[in-house]
Amino acid sequence: MKQAVHDRGAWPTDAPIDRTEHELADWEVLTDALVHSLAGEGLMNVDELRRGIESMPPDAYERASYYERWLYSIETILAEKGVLAPGELDARLET
């Protein structure tokens, strides 16, 4: 059976497991807070967050870091619900 890109359990690999700790950047902490805040407002739940991540094209999923995937999903879900207009985030980033 073909498994989706996020369904990674039991994938064969010879690569060593990276157990190094790393500091979270400010934007990562804020991204986590944003999801909790959106959940608190009833705008988005964790299952939608996961579904948005799972909808990423496989190559984009592989390139993205953990919280980059969250950001992709937040934008996907909020655009779907009309909370964000198409292109709204990009337009704001350019100003």
Add this chain to the structure above:
Amino acid sequence: MTFRVGDRVRVADRVHEGHHRTPGYVKGRSGWIERVHGSFTNPETRAYGSDGLPERVLYQVVFDLEAARTYVDVFEHWLEAER
């Protein structure tokens, strides 16, 4: 509740394109019920904006896989009874 602790079960090996929490490596595999966690809203519908009702029963299922004995939480609607 359909299953009890100790019951033999098999995980459905069906294609499900949408969001679901059943890992691919246990689909089609047999195991037994280790624990009944209780009832929870269904993530498969919550992922699309629903309230997730009706609640579904979630079980801890044990699998003797090649690599190791493995414990996985699986919702009832993914499980079939096995003799």
